[in-house]
Amino acid sequence: MQSQTAATIGTYMVVSIDVTKFEQLKASGDLPSPKGVALAIIRLIQQEGSSMGDLARVIKTDPAFVGRLIKAANGLTGYNRRAIASVQEALMVLGLPAVRTLALGFSLLSSYRDGNCKGFDYGRYWTSCLVHALAMQAITQRTRVAAAEETFCLGLLARIGELALATLYPQDYGKVLKQTLEYRDLPLVALEQRAFALNHRELTSAMLADWGLPRIFHEPAFFSEAPEESGYADGSREFVIAHSLHLASFIAEVFLAEEAERPNLMSRLFEIGGRLAFDPVAINELCDGVVREWQAWGALLELDTLEIPPFSELASRGEAIAATLATEAKARVQHLPGESHELPVERAPMPGGANPLTLPVGMSQAMRVLIVDDDASMRALVRKVLETVGHQVLEASDGRVGMEMALEFQPQLMIVDWIMPEMSGLELTRALRQTKIGRSIYMLIMTSLDDDDRLIEAFENGVDDFMNKPINPRVLAARLRAGQRVIRLQQELDRDREEIRRFAAELAVSNRRLQEVALTDSLTGFPNRRYAIERMQQEWSVSSRTRRPLSGMVIDVDQFKTYNDSHGHDVGDAVLRQVATSIKGALRAQDIVARTGGDEFLVICPDTGLDAALACAERVRFAVESAPLTVSGQPLTMSVSIGVATRDTVMTDPDALVKRADQALYLAKNKGRNRIMTAQSLRPGPLIPPR
Known part of the structure; x- marks a missing residue:
């Protein structure tokens, strides 16, 4: 039955998402997509006549991407070659297709580090994707089936369909993830198909194709979870890529498993690696190298990593555990007289299941407030007023720190001083208004300037309200109440928009189901x-x-x-x-x-x-x-x-x-x-x- 289902998906469902469902999802504007400099890079590469110099100038406007690009290029040059230190050299080593996909992957990582799906562990998802990418790169450097820089990108995006479903249907996908714990006999794809009339495998393949990855990559990505269902000829490029993705995915499972569980997974790891003609020694060496790269990349991308012992040690522990279990099983059988009995071996559930995310819910009147001021006494005064009425408060001592904390903490209201070293309150406001998170923050600026022209300038740059110094606590409390009313109205508007979006998403699912019925023969399950x-x-x-x-x-x-x-x-x-x-x-x-x-x-x-x-x-x-x-x-x-x-x-x-x-x-x-x-x-x- 499994092979029949897979064949149906392979011959019909992938095609269906490509030509009908995916275009509808894409038109909704809610699918994960590149932002900012990454979008500019992708568009520039698509233009005819664009030069390496033009591309380098765009890349240099994003220091974070520069570091990641050079790190990726150095990961391919080997240990005996001169380290790459410039953007131009990195571009020459990686090539335009890999740069485009790297920009896409890193942009998605930056923009979708968290979200509204409470059952989806965003941190675990991205660190797993990083292991997947590094493992694909290491595997491809041995198989030579494709360019290692391109398979790094493929590994980074090979599970993008899961993130897309969590983004499109945050509440409903959280319920589906919870069902995976209740219905262990049903795979995730089956539960997704039942809930949304599509699944993450289809969506991944369609999104990779839409982003321009060649068919040799996006089609095997669909079969990466079950490469034996693909029907690819042994040894073909598609066969090797699909099985490499499967091996890389399992390496990520081993990395993120509980410490005590890792040795138990080693025999399965060697079995999967054997399909690519990797012996245990080669697998151990490959994984040890991926561990080193994972920890270096994790620091660069601000992703959590773990300390993992040498894989040869994990393999030895796994063999010892297996031998102990076999001895115990044999002893139990010997205590049963008469006929021989085969004892069923129960495998522990694979790691990687989603952990529900519980967020603290504050009082309805409480707000998250960030104070940005270089004067510690002023911060203390404002903080005392805020905490008296129950608000949650954080502080930053200058504009640059305030910018970083605002993007991470996502306050509902910010109180910023106008005049600060390095970045003024007005510059901070202007910078925040250019981000999606910052556009919704209520900005109150403190100033000792009593100049109408300057206040008009502040409002034109995105300030919502102002207060004159020295601060009067009663006036500040009144200003906060006024801001709170605006914030509450914005929250109600956001809830209404979310309700409309949910209704539209449910309607889209219903339409896809109707369309699927209209295009499917009920007797055979084939398209009509x-x-x-x-x-x-x-x-x-x-x-x-x-x-x-x-x-x-x-x-x-x-x-x-x-x-x-x-x-x-x-x-x-x-x-x-x-x-x-x-x-x-x-x-x-x-x-x-x-x-x-x-x-x-x-x-x-x-x-x-x-x-x-x-x-x-x-x-x-x-x-x-x-x-x-x-x-x-x-x-x-x-x-x-x-x-x-x-x-x-x-x-x-x-x-x-x-x-x-x-x-x-x-x-x-x-x-x-x-x-x-x-x-x-x-x-x-x-x-x-x-x-």
């Missing part, structure tokens, strides 16, 4: 004819743009009417379901299958020439023939006839391709059924008309 027509048109457009081959198959169940006439329609339905299961299991990951009529199916084969399509069709034919249906204790043999066609210079539209496959199906029926046919030469010449 309407979907097949839309999808064929899309693949035709992609083929025209990329000049890649496109093939199709029309499949018909042989003598289907006799099943209904001889055994009844319930057996006829069972035949269709059995045939559908066989077709699904024989197709490749990129193939799209739909039920287009009573006993007819259409398969679309992107990036596939005629020879490969015929080979795939033969697998389908053999799979159907080899899986008889049992009716009243007797096997009922089934077969299909298949017509195959590939796009050539004569065809002007997708209908012509389907019609040519139909002609081939007619030939297969006339030749005696249970066979595949094509009406084209195996060497048809140019597949796509020249532009």
Whole structure:
């Protein structure tokens, strides 16, 4: 059942999120997206004629990104080469695609360090993503299946669908995460699919594709949690990338597991690494290197890391624990006379589950207030007034510290002095108003200046209210009450907006479910004819743009009417379901299958020439023939006839391709059924008309 579900997702659900659901989510504007300098970097790289110098000038405006970029470049040069110290050198080492994706990943990390989903552990999520990225880089440096800098970016973003769902549906996704603890037999993707009519695997693949990552990356990312379901050929690039992502993900689980649990996970780690031909010694060395990089990167990105002993030591402990358990199990069996018994081994639940986040809820009248003043006595006076009425108060001694604390503490109200060293209160206000967090803070400025022009300047730069020095506590309390009324009105407006957003999100989920029903055949679970027509048109457009081959198959169940006439329609339905299961299991990951009529199916084969399509069709034919249906204790043999066609210079539209496959199906029926046919030469010449 698991492989069937995965095949359904692989052939239909990923496609569906690409062409319908994802565009609706993207239009909502709520999906995680790059901000600020990262957005400028991405846009500049997309422009024709932009130079390395132009890009370097944009990057240098963000010192934090400069440090991360140079750190990433030095991680690729090896220990025996001169360290990279400039942005230009880093750009040359990394290349534009990696720089673009690094800017994207680091921007998301900075902008989405926390959020409104109380069941989603944002800190654990990002530190896990960092391990994932570093592990992918280390694995790729050994497999050479892709550029290590690009797979670092892929690892950083490989679980972005989880963050997207937590951002889009914070309350509902929190409930889904809680359900993972209640329904341990149901995977997270199944619970997500039930709640939102999409899941994080689909969303990750769609977002990576939308951000410009090549298909060789975003498609294996969909299968990273279950690479065995992909159908990729052993040793192919897709196979290695999907299994590398799976290994990197498990390395992250080991890193973040409880200290006592890590040795128990080592045997599973070696098993997963073995699928990439890594022996235990190689895995231990790789993981030790990732630990060192993780701790260095964690300090740079301000993410929590852990002290982890050498992996060879963890492996030895794991072997000792396994030996002890085996001895105890053997001793228990020896105490049971007579027959031998196999004792079931219960695995501890994997680490990494979401921990509910409980935030303290203050009194309805209390506010979070930040005082910014270089005069300690003035801060003490204002603090006393604020705490008397129950407000939560923090202090900063200058504007720069105040800026950092405001972005972290997110106060509802700030009281700032106008004249301070390094950054004045007016400069602080102006800088905060340029950030999303700062736009909603009520700003009260203290001044000893009694100049109307200066006060007008303050209001024009974003100040909400002012107070003259020296401070009168009664006047300050009155000003606070006035500010509190404005803040309360803003909170009510925010709640109304959130309610509207939630309603829109629920409506979007309902619409997606209705759309899914409208495009799905209820008997087989395949997409229906309407979907097949839309999808064929899309693949035709992609083929025209990329000049890649496109093939199709029309499949018909042989003598289907006799099943209904001889055994009844319930057996006829069972035949269709059995045939559908066989077709699904024989197709490749990129193939799209739909039920287009009573006993007819259409398969679309992107990036596939005629020879490969015929080979795939033969697998389908053999799979159907080899899986008889049992009716009243007797096997009922089934077969299909298949017509195959590939796009050539004569065809002007997708209908012509389907019609040519139909002609081939007619030939297969006339030749005696249970066979595949094509009406084209195996060497048809140019597949796509020249532009």
